[in-house]
Amino acid sequence: xxxxxxxxxxxxxxxxxxxxxxxxxxxxxxxxxxxxxxxxxxxxxxxxxxxxxxxxxxxxxxxxxxxxxxxxxxxxxxxxxxxxxxxxxxxxxxxxxxxxxxxxxxxxxxxxxxxxxxxxxxxxxxxxxxxxxxxxxxxxxxxxxxxxxxxxxxxxxxxxxxxxxxxxxxxxxxxxxxxxxxxxxxxxxxxxxxxxxxxxxxxxxxxxxxxxxxxxxxxxxxxxxxxxxxxxxxxxxxxxxxxxxxxxxxxxxxxxx
Amino acid sequence: xxxxxxxxxxxxxxxxxxxxxxxxxxxxxxxxxxxxxxxxxxxxxxxxxxxxxxxxxxxxxxxxxxxxxxxxxxxxxxxxxxxxxxxxxxxxxxxxxxxxxxxxxxxxxxxxxxxxxxxxxxxxxxxxxxxxxxxxxxxxxxxxxxxxxxxxxxxxxxxxxxxxxxxxxxxxxxxxxxxxxxxxxxxxxxxxxxxxxxxxxxxxxxxxxxxxxxxxxxxxxxxxxxxxxxxxxxxxxxxxxxxxxxxxxxx
Amino acid sequence: xxxxxxxxxxxxxxxxxxxxxxxxxxxxxxxxxxxxxxxxxxxxxxxxxxxxxxxxxxxxxxxxxxxxxxxxxxxxxxxxxxxxxxxxxxxxxxxxxxxxxxxxxxxxxxxxxxxxxxxxxxxxxxxxxxxxxxxxxxxxxxxxxxxxxxxxxxxxxxxxxxxxxxxxxxxxxxxxxxxxxxxxxxxxxxxxxxxxxxxxxxxxxxxxxxxxxxxxxxxxxxxxxxxxxxxxxxxxxxxxxxxxxxxxxxxxxxxxxxxxxxxxxxxxxxxxxxx
Numbered sequence: 198x199x200x201x202x203x204x205x206x207x208x209x210x211x212x213x214x215x216x217x218x219x220x221x222x223x224x225x226x227x228x229x230x231x232x233x234x235x236x237x238x239x240x241x242x243x244x245x246x247x248x249x250x251x252x253x254x255x256x257x258x259x260x261x262x263x264x265x266x267x268x269x270x271x272x273x274x275x276x277x278x279x280x281x282x283x284x285x286x287x288x289x290x291x292x293x294x295x296x297x298x299x300x301x302x303x304x305x306x307x308x309x310x311x312x313x314x315x316x317x318x319x320x321x322x323x324x325x326x327x328x329x330x331x332x333x334x335x336x337x338x339x340x341x342x343x344x345x346x347x348x349x350x351x352x353x354x355x356x357x358x359x360x361x362x363x364x365x366x367x368x369x370x371x372x373x374x375x376x377x378x379x380x381x382x383x384x385x386x387x388x389x390x391x392x393x394x395x396x397x398x399x400x401x402x403x404x405x406x407x408x409x410x411x412x413x414x415x416x417x418x419x420x421x422x423x424x425x426x427x428x429x430x431x432x433x434x435x436x437x438x439x440x441x442x443x444x445x446x447x448x449x450x451x452x453x454x
Numbered sequence: 455x456x457x458x459x460x461x462x463x464x465x466x467x468x469x470x471x472x473x474x475x476x477x478x479x480x481x482x483x484x485x486x487x488x489x490x491x492x493x494x495x496x497x498x499x500x501x502x503x504x505x506x507x508x509x510x511x512x513x514x515x516x517x518x519x520x521x522x523x524x525x526x527x528x529x530x531x532x533x534x535x536x537x538x539x540x541x542x543x544x545x546x547x548x549x550x551x552x553x554x555x556x557x558x559x560x561x562x563x564x565x566x567x568x569x570x571x572x573x574x575x576x577x578x579x580x581x582x583x584x585x586x587x588x589x590x591x592x593x594x595x596x597x598x599x600x601x602x603x604x605x606x607x608x609x610x611x612x613x614x615x616x617x618x619x620x621x622x623x624x625x626x627x628x629x630x631x632x633x634x635x636x637x638x639x640x641x642x643x644x645x646x647x648x649x650x651x652x653x654x655x656x657x658x659x660x661x662x663x664x665x666x667x668x669x670x671x672x673x674x675x676x677x678x679x680x681x682x683x684x685x686x687x688x689x690x691x692x693x694x695x696x697x698x699x700x701x702x703x704x705x
Numbered sequence: 706x707x708x709x710x711x712x713x714x715x716x717x718x719x720x721x722x723x724x725x726x727x728x729x730x731x732x733x734x735x736x737x738x739x740x741x742x743x744x745x746x747x748x749x750x751x752x753x754x755x756x757x758x759x760x761x762x763x764x765x766x767x768x769x770x771x772x773x774x775x776x777x778x779x780x781x782x783x784x785x786x787x788x789x790x791x792x793x794x795x796x797x798x799x800x801x802x803x804x805x806x807x808x809x810x811x812x813x814x815x816x817x818x819x820x821x822x823x824x825x826x827x828x829x830x831x832x833x834x835x836x837x838x839x840x841x842x843x844x845x846x847x848x849x850x851x852x853x854x855x856x857x858x859x860x861x862x863x864x865x866x867x868x869x870x871x872x873x874x875x876x877x878x879x880x881x882x883x884x885x886x887x888x889x890x891x892x893x894x895x896x897x898x899x900x901x902x903x904x905x906x907x908x909x910x911x912x913x914x915x916x917x918x919x920x921x922x923x924x925x926x927x928x929x930x931x932x933x934x935x936x937x938x939x940x941x942x943x944x945x946x947x948x949x950x951x952x953x954x955x956x957x958x959x960x961x962x963x964x965x966x967x968x969x970x971x972x973x974x975x976x977x978x979x980x
Contacts, residue, residue: 200771200772200773200873201773201873201882201883202873236849236850237762237850238762238798238850238851238852239795240528255796257798259528259556260798261557282768282845282847284749284751284768284770285749285768287751292791292845293804312479314508317599318556319600320557320600321557326793327795328847328849330749330766330847331749331750331752332751333750333751349478349479349510350510351526351528352524352528353528354479354508354509355479355480355508355509356480357479357481358479393480394480394497394499394500395500431481434478435476435478435510441681441683442474445681448690450681450684450687450690451684451685451686452686540712540714541712543712585715586712587718588714589714589715589716617720618716619720620716620717
């Protein structure tokens, strides 16, 4: 049956003062917070808050593959399981994984594989579990970003981190990092991910309608945004160690020389 | 307490060639390829113009090589390593052991008999000797990238442990538990009166005569693991052990 | 503390058991002492209520959603509250993906029975129109890290998420249910706090709140859910057996421990501020 409050689309996605509904300028990202080492049992883990998105990722591996027949004799395999909790969306999601979750899992795995040295770990698997506990647009980008962070936290050798972000078009204007409502009511959405060892794009999906010029501008905006997210990612990864060092130094330990 | 067959490791974090700079995978370590060569934990970019890190670690420059000392990672089995293994499965011809690595290791009964030279016909080659769950100190006799490593119990200090407790820490931090020339482990042993054995796969076996001492030793081990990337660690742990002993009234 | 493996080493078992006999626990706790609870509520924007509860290393994220549906024919004016649990493979190498297994079903069932038989969910209030429209409240628990004793952590997490909920109030009109502009919260949803208290048993040693190594070594445990005055559910799980004397002792202890916990955690403070 229906819910008492409806999830309505707003008529306009810009306010009177030209800002977006959540008060951002066109090329502003939402607030992003990341942290590594949040799940003690995992080999590596990370947590991200990207606007209202809240996502956990954990990494296990390299370990023996179950079921065994999936193992490849010449290289390791990377498996990604992207899932959402039932309460992460407005209408309660069914508990079993849907087609959307399976597709995004595959997209993220394909996006991350180029940075790994899977050929060094034949017969094994790396597993990344991603759990979206609160969703508000752009979960595939946030998930890719947090998954790369969890891999690095596990000490898995990587060519570089991977960072992802979306750009889109709402009410005829090009904007960075669509929120949930902008994603639903907007005209176009372009999630991309960058692998930093070669500065190439490793995730690219596009839905909507834009002309040639707009598309070129999209790519410029994406590069700018990705750079900002990358810095937050690096900071989170190092902060885990820096914080302990700071504490030790406060107690008079860890001398400079 | 005498050295009971611990591995020799190099405690690189305390070394002056290791910088304090924490690096992440993909970060450029240097673009000066005339002065530096790429060492452990690094790769060259596609054009061969930059040396980049592949790990989260500390940057080290030693003999013109740029290295990255990992701060986190997993154990890869190597021939000759001593490991603490837990028997997890067995069939009539072999034991399967967990060694905290990506593959389980195999122990064959002929490698589980102590004095091979004196072996008699009546030495039975079956897998009755150990049970599932037994903790063994073993040596790796063969390991490669593709196959399960093989273990032996023939050698000094090797064999089953019948009591004590076994901890697992992050394998790259093992050199810190041992310390420079074994200084850290000597300190732990003498201050806690515990018998401690550390192996390269990140496992630590320890046993003391009192629960309070064992707990203190365990806490110290985890403190070392947590603060592994900071310098002056041995002094701090010494201080920690003295303070805690006083606080807990165990002397 | 130790490796999370399906096979527990024999020396570990002996170590835990021998020390327990002398009254020493592996993490230094007293036999009847809980690990620290850490509770945060209203952490999920998309949910009507939510709680992020840690008990030592165990961490469970619970969210509350609602739906309007037809009541069961035998209880035409009662709302429904269902509890689900999922042990995410993210949380432990011991958990596998796929459909719910026995462990997650047990977690959900034990928490559910504790709450259901306390009659604390205000089912009559959660009815919009007899035989036509009642609330179906979904309490979904997701285990983020498994550090032992998921049931007590889950129980507290379910209660705090329900207390923190703000569920739109409905009225019946000719076109069906409609929002009144107000919300249900706190004691309008539940009016009592049934607390599950889990004891572990290793040989003849009994203790409160098994941590993961203790849980892996123990042959069984017993969960006793209690309100202020009543026992509302008991679950013995595992292959161990208890004497009647032990059960009597533990149920008395459960009341004591739950009273302390109720006072210490003061769950009513998490009532939703949204009116």
